Amino acid sequence: MSKRTVNILLSWLGTKDIENMLDGEKNASISTLATNSQTPFDKIVILSNHQHKYWEKFENFVKKRMATIGRPHQDIQVHKANIASPIDYESIHQVTALWINKLSEEADSLSINLTSGTPAMTTLSVLIGKGKSNVQFLQASPNNELLHVDIPIDFGQEYVKSASKNIANTATSEPKVEQAFSALTAKSVQMQNVVNKAKKIAASEVPALILGETGTGKELMATAIHKGSLRANKPLKVINCGAFAENLVDSTLFGHKKGAFTGAEKDHPGLFEQADGGTLFLDEVGELTPEIQVKLLRALQQGEINCLGDTQTTNVDVRVIAATHKDLSKLVEEGKFREDLFYRLAVGIIQMPALRERIEDITVIVNQLVEQINKVGSKHPDYTSKNISEKGMKFILSQPWQGNIRELWSTLNRAFLWSDSQTITENDLSNAMINRAKNESFTDVTLSYDDKIDITQLVDKYKKAYVLAALKASGNVKSHAAQMLNLKDHQTLSNWMKRLNIKHEK
Numbered sequence: 001m002s003k004r005t006v007n008i009l010l011s012w013l014g015t016k017d018i019e020n021m022l023d024g025e026k027n028a029s030i031s032t033l034a035t036n037s038q039t040p041f042d043k044i045v046i047l048s049n050h051q052h053k054y055w056e057k058f059e060n061f062v063k064k065r066m067a068t069i070g071r072p073h074q075d076i077q078v079h080k081a082n083i084a085s086p087i088d089y090e091s092i093h094q095v096t097a098l099w100i101n102k103l104s105e106e107a108d109s110l111s112i113n114l115t116s117g118t119p120a121m122t123t124l125s126v127l128i129g130k131g132k133s134n135v136q137f138l139q140a141s142p143n144n145e146l147l148h149v150d151i152p153i154d155f156g157q158e159y160v161k162s163a164s165k166n167i168a169n170t171a172t173s174e175p176k177v178e179q180a181f182s183a184l185t186a187k188s189v190q191m192q193n194v195v196n197k198a199k200k201i202a203a204s205e206v207p208a209l210i211l212g213e214t215g216t217g218k219e220l221m222a223t224a225i226h227k228g229s230l231r232a233n234k235p236l237k238v239i240n241c242g243a244f245a246e247n248l249v250d251s252t253l254f255g256h257k258k259g260a261f262t263g264a265e266k267d268h269p270g271l272f273e274q275a276d277g278g279t280l281f282l283d284e285v286g287e288l289t290p291e292i293q294v295k296l297l298r299a300l301q302q303g304e305i306n307c308l309g310d311t312q313t314t315n316v317d318v319r320v321i322a323a324t325h326k327d328l329s330k331l332v333e334e335g336k337f338r339e340d341l342f343y344r345l346a347v348g349i350i351q352m353p354a355l356r357e358r359i360e361d362i363t364v365i366v367n368q369l370v371e372q373i374n375k376v377g378s379k380h381p382d383y384t385s386k387n388i389s390e391k392g393m394k395f396i397l398s399q400p401w402q403g404n405i406r407e408l409w410s411t412l413n414r415a416f417l418w419s420d421s422q423t424i425t426e427n428d429l430s431n432a433m434i435n436r437a438k439n440e441s442f443t444d445v446t447l448s449y450d451d452k453i454d455i456t457q458l459v460d461k462y463k464k465a466y467v468l469a470a471l472k473a474s475g476n477v478k479s480h481a482a483q484m485l486n487l488k489d490h491q492t493l494s495n496w497m498k499r500l501n502i503k504h505e506k
């Protein structure tokens with residue numbers, strides 16, 4: 001069955017649109033496009049800085065026009081656009097980028113109306129929309145026809161040309177894009193789309209934001225973007241913002257001067273300085289404290305950083321790629337993540353699909369992992385290579401893999417380790433999986449009306465018991481305990497231990 005495509009129209013609400021509406025007889029450009037489009041729009045989003053009193057009127061006006069052509073049920077939404085003035089490029093950019101990014105993710109085809117709005121609104125729509133493969137531009141002619149607008153400039157290429165001139169002194173080699181992305185298995189259409197988008201981002205200098213569940217390959221993607229960019233032969237520095245104690249993130253990112261705090265025995269350059277000319281990958285960016293968010297915003301906006309204990313600022317040329325498994329826009333709504341920083345980071349957004357959404361890739365990835373495990377094992381003289389039975393592979397394909405490739409990798413490793421046979425069966429794999437059934441028994445919980453439960457305390461107790469058990473079973477080897485618990489690395493486990501007040505015994 002072929003998938004139905006989603007078509008969205010995005011438009012500013014121009015003064016002319018309102019005048020035409022009030023005139024009664026005339027067609028506003030938005031309604032011209034909505035009624036003349038061959039494929040109906042599933043949604044029409046109208047951005048307005050005009051007075052609220054016109055919104056409902058305008059919505060009704062477009063709805064009426066749609067009803068007359070037999071499309072009465074279209075989703076038409078007018079949204080308030082917080083802009084400083086109709087000619088203020090900065091605030092118009094923020095609003096336009098937010099909506100184009102959001103809707104181009106949601107839609108298969110996003111059409112942007114270039115007739116309505118001020119020149120600043122049109123210009124920014126083109127500049128931002130041109131970078132998206134599923135965006136097209138429309139305008140309405142004076143006699144109410146829908147016209148497709150072709151903008152015959154490849155901004156990406158133009159930008160790369162000028163950017164390469166600018167950074168020719170820091171990065172000299174041609175980016176090897178295909179090679180850079182070869183580590184990412186992308187047989188499925190979902191992943192191919194993601195990789196194509198990422199290649200465009202790699203060829204530009206824009207900040208990137210990689211979203212996706214744990215273990216979906218966000219770090220691998222960041223590495224590919226760096227390697228495929230003009231900065232490839234400059235450093236790529238990585239920090240997991242969630243794995244460090246708060247006070248350490250500051251000095252790790254921005255550095256410190258000798259004597260800046262107790263224990264700072266010499267000057268230490270931060271990751272921004274270490275990555276100068278290259279790329280900085282901020283994993284779990286949603287964990288940054290408000291103070292660090294301010295410093296990061298400054299580094300992105302002005303290209304300058306403040307080292308702890310230094311009165312001078314230092315200039316840096318760093319491309320930032322951030323990643324998170326959290327819903328950043330929700331954190332913005334809740335006031336936990338700065339909106340201005342979000343817009344700065346969320347220019348090139350990449351959504352990594354979960355493994356279960358790209359079944360076609362699983363077999364290829366399993367074969368790669370099996371090869372890797374056999375290669376590592378073969379260093380031992382008694383090792384015989386193992387493979388997975390057909391039923392075993394079917395079992396793998398049927399699992400939800402909530403921890404994605406990392407969970408798949410650790411499950412295969414366990415199955416290979418525990419099985420004495422050369423062929424890994426469905427049973428071996430099932431035994432090697434993290435026992436989610438144990439967790440499911442918690443659905444049996446019943447509470448009475450007057451019960452009072454401290455859920456946080458309960459969860460902490462549960463976490464503590466498992467961390468202690470994993471540490472014990474691993475002989476206090478943190479990296480192994482982290483693997484047992486499906487945590488990213490030993491630093492993440494250390495962080496948990498600190499929060500749960502668990503002392504590490506060697």
Ligand SMILES: Nc1ncnc2c1ncn2[C@@H]1O[C@H](COP(=O)(O)OP(=O)(O)OP(=O)(O)O)[C@@H](O)[C@H]1O
Pocket residue numbers: 183184185186212213214215216217218219220221283325365368405406409488
């Ligand atoms: N497409 C892929 N093909 C093969 N291996 C992959 C692919 N994507 C990720 N991996 C492997 O899966 C593991 C997890 O990937 P990675 O660390 O990049 O995920 P992540 O999304 O950054 O995870 P987290 O959110 O927990 O930091 C790594 O070992 C990585 O090499």
